[in-house]
Amino acid sequence: MTEEKYMRRCIQLAKNGHANVSPNPMVGAVIVCDDKIIGEGYHIRYGEAHAEVNAIRSVKDESLLKRSTIYVSLEPCSHYGKTPP
Numbered sequence: 001m002t003e004e005k006y007m008r009r010c011i012q013l014a015k016n017g018h019a020n021v022s023p024n025p026m027v028g029a030v031i032v033c034d035d036k037i038i039g040e041g042y043h044i045r046y047g048e049a050h051a052e053v054n055a056i057r058s059v060k061d062e063s064l065l066k067r068s069t070i071y072v073s074l075e076p077c078s079h080y081g082k083t084p085p
Helices: 002-017 051-058 062-067
Strands: 028-033 036-042 069-072
Touching: 002 028, 002 036, 002 051, 002 069, 028 051, 028 062, 036 051, 051 069
Parallel strands: none
Antiparallel strands: 028 036, 028 069
């Protein structure tokens, strides 16, 4: 059930990019450590950083990343375009 909570938050975050990400999809990401959200991000604008990058950048204590889980509302990008995967 916890995973569903984090995925719902990813979808909420993704909707923030609604007006600016086309033709790309809306994507949200949440980073969780010890059952606590430590980072969040979404794809803000076409051609700019992906949701995962924005979520990682939002984490205040980067030492937590090694033992964290990232939840993403869409499979991470694996091709090169305006931004790398």
